[in-house]
Each structure stands twice: as C-alpha cells, then as structure tokens.
Amino acid sequence: MPRSPGWYYSGSTTTDLQEDGVMTAEPDRDAAGSETAEALEEAADSTGLDVLARSGFxxxxxxxxxxGSIAAGIAFGGYGQAETSGAIGPLARSEPFGPLLMWGGCIACASLALWQLAEATVRVRHRPPRERLVKGVSSGALVFIYGSVAATFAAFASGRGRDSGDSTSDFSAVLLASPAGAPALAAVGALVLGVGGYFVFKGSARRFRPELNYFEDTRRGHLLNALGVAGHIGKGIALALVGLLFIAAAVNHRAEESTGLDGSLQALLGYPFGAPLILAIAAGLICYGLFALVRARWGKM
Known part of the structure; x- marks a missing residue:
C-alpha cells in the first residue's frame, strides 16, 4: 500500500511518526518512560524489598x-517521653547491640518509606486520576513519616540522637522564620490533623480490613478487628493532638508550643479528664502496635 505524503502509523509496539522524512521521537520517549516505570515497579515488587518493608512494619x-506503654505510665504519674526518641533512646544505649539495633531500624524504616514511594508513583500509574491523587497524597505523607523515623534511628546510631519534642520545635521555628511563616506552620498542623482524622475514620469504618491477606470470621478474626478499630482510632487521636499543637504554635507565633505527642500528653495532664484520655490513647497505640505486627506478617504488600 502506498504511503501518504503526510504521516503514517507503523503498526509496531513503539510507534514511529514520519513527517516529510523526519522521525519524531515522542512515541519512543513515551515507550521508554513506560519501560522505565515497569522496571521500577518490578524492582519495588522484589522479594528483598518486600521482606525489608515488612520488617519496617x-x-x-x-x-x-x-x-503506648510510656504514655500509660504518664497517665499514672510516671516519667518518660511518649515519642519516638523516648522509645528509641533506651534501645540505643543498650550494650553491646545498641548501634546494631539502630542501623537495623534505620534500614527497615527506610525500606518501608521506599515501598510507600513506589505505592505513590509507579504502582498507581494505571489507576483513574482521582485514585492516583488520593494515593499519592496518602502514601506520600507516609514516605515523609517513615523517612523521619529512619532518620531518627540513623541519628541515634551515629550518636546524634536528640529529643523529638526539641526537633519538632526547631522545625516549627524554621517554618515561622521562613517567608511563608505562620500560614505554612498552620498548614502542616492542618495536614497532621487531617491524617489523624483519616485514621479515626479508617478505624471506625474498618477500612483496614483489606490490608490483611485473610480475615476469617473466627475468634482470631474478631480479635484482629478489635485491635484494628481501637488502634487506628487511638493513633488518629494522638496525631490530631500533635496537629493541634502545630496550629496553636502558628496562631500564637510560639514555636516552642509545638512539642510533639509527649508535649500534647503533658498538656492534657492539666485537665480533669486528662489522665483517663491519656490512658485511652496509650491503649490505642498499643493496640495499633499489635495490629501492625500482624500487618507485618500477613499484610498485603
């Protein structure tokens, strides 16, 4: 069949356009990009990353x-820092395995952050635009959270570990001093508050069930369901408290008011209902931890 003088479809997998004898590379670039995305997705689905991401969970x-255990102690008048550094610090100081535990935790959490990055990018490229946006935002936020935990492990492993509350206050101070100022810090608070609200919704609506490879209608299944509901709601309330402190720091232009979860719990102690609420949050965090252990073993990856 004679060619038309304009352009023609070659019929090959990589479509070439010929226009007046000049080859255009747009389809080739599209094909190359698709092949790259497929290669990245294949790497993200590797057994090695799967094992490391599960260890991160x-x-x-x-x-x-x-x-959660530290928070429960605070509710009963005990001492401790109910935050990441408060939990990691004693492990880092344990001899002789402290540094080894820290680097292991860093690698595991960094791998989980990398897995979530794949969730937000290459794994959602064939989904509808709205689903890509929602997944990109949710998994993107988890990339930041898990990456931050990995950085905390690395800091303690190298002897530079510090109080998470101080780090949060320093972060707030940097934002307040930036051109964006208080609105940027308030936006961070609103984002954390929104993530907390999503966790509460996810727990109350039992949206966590599809994350498990099995959910039998047995006693074990009912136990996992109870852990998932209580855990997600408790974690959501804890995140909401942290978000509210960010917003308060932005409104009052006082970075030292954003002190993370531990600061939120300490502030609650000044209210009559403070101790029971702290105890409920502590129980929720412990339930979430138990659920996450199940997620690490039987969760869908």
Missing part, C-alpha cells in the same frame, strides 16, 4: 507499643 509496631 514490625519496627514501627514495636515503637507504637513502647510509646
């Missing part, structure tokens, strides 16, 4: 249980 599970 297990590390986070232990951290939630430890933080």
């Amino acid at each position: 297990a590390v986070l599970a232990v951290l939630h249980i430890l933080i």
